[in-house]
Amino acid sequence: MNTKDEEFLKRLQATFRIEAEEHINVLTSGLIELEKNPENKKSLELIETIFREAHSLKGAARSVNRNDIESICQVLESIFSKLKNEQIFFTSVQFDLIHKAIDVISKMISGKETKSTSDNRELIKQLQSITETHQPGKKTNEQVTIIEKISEEAEKYILPTKEIPSAEELLTEKKPSEETAKIESVDERHLQLETVRISTAKLDPLFLQAEQMIQSKIASAQRSADLKNIYDFIGTWRTELKKWDARRSSDNELQLKEIINWTNEKLDETERNIYNVTNAIESDQRSLGRMIDDHVESMKKVLMLPISTIIEVFPRLVRDLARSQEKEVELIIHGKEIEVDKRILEELKDPLIHIIRNCIDHGIMNPKERLKIKKLSHGTITLNFSVTDGRNLEISISDDGVGINADKVIAAAIKAGVIFKDNVENISVQESLDLIFKSGISTSPIITDISGRGLGLAIVREKVEKLGGTVSVESQLNLGTAFRLHLPLTLSTYRGVLVRTGEYFFFIPTVNVERVVRISYEDIKTVENRETILIEQEIIGIVKLCDALGLKDGSKKQFSQKDVSISSDVIQVVVLTQGNKRIGFKVDEILNEHQMLVKELGKQLSRVRNISGVTVLGSGKVIPVINISDLMKSAMKSISSARVTENEEQSEVNIYKVLVVDDSITSRTLIKNILETAGYDVVAAMDGVDAYTKALIGEFDLIVSDVDMPRMNGFELTAKIRKEKKLSEMPVVLVTALESHEDREHGIDVGANAYIVKSSFDQSNLLDVVKKLL
Numbered sequence: 001m002n003t004k005d006e007e008f009l010k011r012l013q014a015t016f017r018i019e020a021e022e023h024i025n026v027l028t029s030g031l032i033e034l035e036k037n038p039e040n041k042k043s044l045e046l047i048e049t050i051f052r053e054a055h056s057l058k059g060a061a062r063s064v065n066r067n068d069i070e071s072i073c074q075v076l077e078s079i080f081s082k083l084k085n086e087q088i089f090f091t092s093v094q095f096d097l098i099h100k101a102i103d104v105i106s107k108m109i110s111g112k113e114t115k116s117t118s119d120n121r122e123l124i125k126q127l128q129s130i131t132e133t134h135q136p137g138k139k140t141n142e143q144v145t146i147i148e149k150i151s152e153e154a155e156k157y158i159l160p161t162k163e164i165p166s167a168e169e170l171l172t173e174k175k176p177s178e179e180t181a182k183i184e185s186v187d188e189r190h191l192q193l194e195t196v197r198i199s200t201a202k203l204d205p206l207f208l209q210a211e212q213m214i215q216s217k218i219a220s221a222q223r224s225a226d227l228k229n230i231y232d233f234i235g236t237w238r239t240e241l242k243k244w245d246a247r248r249s250s251d252n253e254l255q256l257k258e259i260i261n262w263t264n265e266k267l268d269e270t271e272r273n274i275y276n277v278t279n280a281i282e283s284d285q286r287s288l289g290r291m292i293d294d295h296v297e298s299m300k301k302v303l304m305l306p307i308s309t310i311i312e313v314f315p316r317l318v319r320d321l322a323r324s325q326e327k328e329v330e331l332i333i334h335g336k337e338i339e340v341d342k343r344i345l346e347e348l349k350d351p352l353i354h355i356i357r358n359c360i361d362h363g364i365m366n367p368k369e370r371l372k373i374k375k376l377s378h379g380t381i382t383l384n385f386s387v388t389d390g391r392n393l394e395i396s397i398s399d400d401g402v403g404i405n406a407d408k409v410i411a412a413a414i415k416a417g418v419i420f421k422d423n424v425e426n427i428s429v430q431e432s433l434d435l436i437f438k439s440g441i442s443t444s445p446i447i448t449d450i451s452g453r454g455l456g457l458a459i460v461r462e463k464v465e466k467l468g469g470t471v472s473v474e475s476q477l478n479l480g481t482a483f484r485l486h487l488p489l490t491l492s493t494y495r496g497v498l499v500r501t502g503e504y505f506f507f508i509p510t511v512n513v514e515r516v517v518r519i520s521y522e523d524i525k526t527v528e529n530r531e532t533i534l535i536e537q538e539i540i541g542i543v544k545l546c547d548a549l550g551l552k553d554g555s556k557k558q559f560s561q562k563d564v565s566i567s568s569d570v571i572q573v574v575v576l577t578q579g580n581k582r583i584g585f586k587v588d589e590i591l592n593e594h595q596m597l598v599k600e601l602g603k604q605l606s607r608v609r610n611i612s613g614v615t616v617l618g619s620g621k622v623i624p625v626i627n628i629s630d631l632m633k634s635a636m637k638s639i640s641s642a643r644v645t646e647n648e649e650q651s652e653v654n655i656y657k658v659l660v661v662d663d664s665i666t667s668r669t670l671i672k673n674i675l676e677t678a679g680y681d682v683v684a685a686m687d688g689v690d691a692y693t694k695a696l697i698g699e700f701d702l703i704v705s706d707v708d709m710p711r712m713n714g715f716e717l718t719a720k721i722r723k724e725k726k727l728s729e730m731p732v733v734l735v736t737a738l739e740s741h742e743d744r745e746h747g748i749d750v751g752a753n754a755y756i757v758k759s760s761f762d763q764s765n766l767l768d769v770v771k772k773l774l
Contacts, residue, residue: 016064020109023057025312032315035095051080069105075127082131094130210299213292214597220285222618227278234271300490304339307385310349321360326741328378329364335385341490351460355397355483363401363481373478393489398482404475406432412441433473437461465629496596500589501545505623512628514575516590542584548635549610578628583635598625656774657681661691661705678767688712695727707736715750722751731773
């Protein structure tokens with residue numbers, strides 16, 4: 001094959017990957033919808049769509065000589081054909097097998113997995129068994145028996161629960177290609193409209209270049225101002241010449257008048273020229289400003305993608321997570337056609353997944369428990385996207401589960417050292433709910449591979465705030481929980497208020513500025529040892545901006561009268577809001593509002609507290625841009641008296657003692673070595689009886705135990721420890737090969753604090769759990 005043919009094949013394969021991902025997404029969403037409503041009026045339409053997608057995928061695979069994919073698609077096409085003709089009917093296990101086949105195809109397309117010929121044959125054999133289950137007509141008892149038998153055989157091939165792909169893996173497999181961005185929604189594709197794909201490798205630099213034009217716009221405005229200053233200066237010069245002329249004596253009067261006349265003529269000419277240039281520049285500036293604004297807005301639209309590009313895998317994610325926990329969950333999505341900046345969408349994936357996982361794990365009960373409280377056995381998660389003010393995105397993720405128990409959250413926060421018992425009485429219900437966003441706080445009774453570490457929601461808040469947004473939560477017991485995310489639709493340019501504190505200048509994003517006010521010293525009142533002001537009958541804490549930023553107070557520095565625009569008896573305050581927080585910041589001067597292009601600080605300064613980036617004025621001066629999320633946290637520390645827990649220093653010097661229990665000497669030695677390397681004092685026990693005896697005699701801080709052991713297993717050991725008064729509060733971590741939902745529930749019932757499955761066991765996982773419990 002010559003070079004041209006190779007290059008053509010590479011381009012053809014890249015196109016195939018894009019097309020195949022589209023077919024796979026439609027297949028997956030169609031199968032999930034069909035499984036939820038098999039008797040729905042739209043089921044025939046869904047089956048027809050699924051059949052055509054499988055046929056198209058088969059043809060596309062054939063065109064690039066992907067016989068391995070084509071052979072699987074051939075069988076899927078036959079299955080969907082019989083389904084369309086009502087010759088077969090799917091069971092839940094057979095749905096699992098088809099989803100598994102589609103996952104295999106997806107991995108083969110992405111190159112993450114290469115199936116051997118024998119593996120493909122086994123998969124095809126299992127798929128073919130579906131078409132042999134029964135003949136046309138209604139299912140007889142004998143046919144049902146055949147279906148169940150073949151389903152049991154198929155289950156041997158399907159990945160067990162432990163191997164259900166994580167949310168991150170699903171998104172990695174299904175996310176849009178990094179080489180291309182789709183400029184159409186999924187719904188539009190069904191209308192067979194023409195599509196345009198533009199390489200992001202070309203789009204991203206182009207967008208950045210378009211944004212750089214804003215700098216030219218700012219510089220042009222500065223040049224216009226400079227020329228205006230020259231014009232004013234010439235006027236001043238003319239006035240001074242007139243004064244000088246009036247003071248001169250009559251000597252050489254004729255010569256002096258000639259010089260003055262000549263000078264005035266030249267000044268008139270220069271003045272006319274500069275005036276004309278100034279008018280032309282102002283006109284050019286207006287035209288250039290409109291052009292740049294239009295160009296940037298157009299480029300924004302190019303990089304705006306429908307939300308459906310990141311949520312198309314969510315129904316499959318919810319289905320798999322719900323099945324792994326033996327729950328029934330329905331996902332309802334509204335507003336997926338809304339277009340959002342591609343960069344925001346990419347950062348939104350993980351936060352949305354964390355919240356959905358929490359809704360399934362913590363909120364939705366299993367069918368039996370739900371029927372005791374609600375009429376329906378299945379739970380519902382609603383994902384709603386909407387646009388507010390034409391520039392902001394509001395996301396609501398709600399469930400109809402048990403809600404959040406505020407008392408449990410407070411207890412977990414006290415245990416984690418986030419708050420103190422003395423402060424509990426002063427905490428409102430909303431403040432207690434907001435504690436779930438603190439790192440290390442979880443109301444889960446046990447730590448599992450899905451939840452319980454108390455990190456997920458802390459990561460959600462961190463990522464959302466990094467995007468310039470806010471996240472809040474509302475909950476009612478036995479009614480459900482709703483998370484609300486507020487974010488900008490785009491991350492391109494901002495407007496900011498330029499302020500001075502001391503000798504330093506900063507930009508504050510306008511979106512967070514509620515108001516700017518001038519107050520007198522008499523308006524400041526001291527409440528609970530902190531300065532406050534009254535605005536609209538609400539008391540607001542205030543703090544000096546320089547104090548919040550950790551800068552020296554330079555307000556006493558002498559500035560010229562030109563720099564000082566207000567009376568020294570008046571204080572200027574910028575009131576900022578973020579979420580439900582509202583704080584006033586005292587500044588020395590509020591200059592004006594600008595459009596600004598925020599630039600990152602670079603790899604050398606990837607994270608600077610209180611600063612999100614910098615912007616450049618038309619004069620070339622570099623001004624830091626305030627990170628509102630950081631500033632609010634810094635201000636809270638500055639306003640409230642800081643309390644340091646005594647346990648922090650103690651935890652650094654304490655050597656915790658851990659009891660490791662396992663009847664396998666290999667496993668026992670491995671875990672013992674991991675913990676000892678991390679600095680723990682470890683004692684080993686060979687089974688539950690040995691461990692219980694040692695726990696009664698010795699002083700241990702935590703127990704790590706296997707479950708399946710002779711004489712006394714891990715469940716029995718945990719139950720005995722909980723009944724013993726001396727040991728009842730000791731954390732117990734179960735590390736076991738038992739991974740079923742019933743075993744996890746049993747672990748919770750007997751009082752285990754964490755449940756780690758050996759199949760997903762790794763060193764960091766164990767150490768993270770132990771560190772959290774201690």
